[in-house]
Amino acid sequence: MIDGLIRGALNHLLGQAEWARRQLQAFAGRQARFDMPPWQLAFAVTADGLFEPVGEGDIDVIVALPADTPFVALQGIERAMAGAHVTGNAEFATALSFVLKNLRWDAEEDVSRVVGDVAAHRLVGVASRLTSWQQDAARNVVENLAEYLGEESNLLVPARELAKFREELADFSQRLEKLEARARTLA
Secondary structure, three states: OHHHHHHHHHHHHHHOOHHHHHHHHOOOOOEEEEEEOOEEEEEEEOOOOOEEEOOOOOOOEEEEOOOOHHHHHHHOHHHHHHOOEEEEOHHHHHHHHHHHHHOOOOHHHHHHHHHOHHHHHHHHHHHHHHHHHHHHHHHHHHHHHHHHHHHHOOOOOOHHHHHHHHHHHHHHHHHHHHHHHHHHHHO
């Protein structure tokens, strides 16, 4: 059931992106599988450049993802895919990766079918600003928390103090090496 929902969502996005369907049409009949324990999604590329359930046949590309991928994906698709292990046909894997990384939802197009173009434009604009505000607020909370932990509570070492310590340690290491060199010449 979840497989069908994900495939349906991907096909909806592909339906809005002719460039992506053209890219995938070259791989019609090829099969791919995403493994993320305990979940698995397998699909084949159709002649239209869409995804369909896999029938019998060999899987051309397998993408193994760590179990924490959904949480890492909140930081961006590139970050999530960094932990992926890909095996199989390199050309198909590269095309699939490019399409999935660059596939974007045209929310305004979908909303306009329900409420009209002008209202959809305004709603999507408000949603975009709200999302941006939430991201800014989250970033500010993290920065303030880091500053508090490093500056006020002394639970963390402030970055500038750590940098100063590293410089002093490097200087000490150089002096120690010079002293060892002198000791070797005297011995």
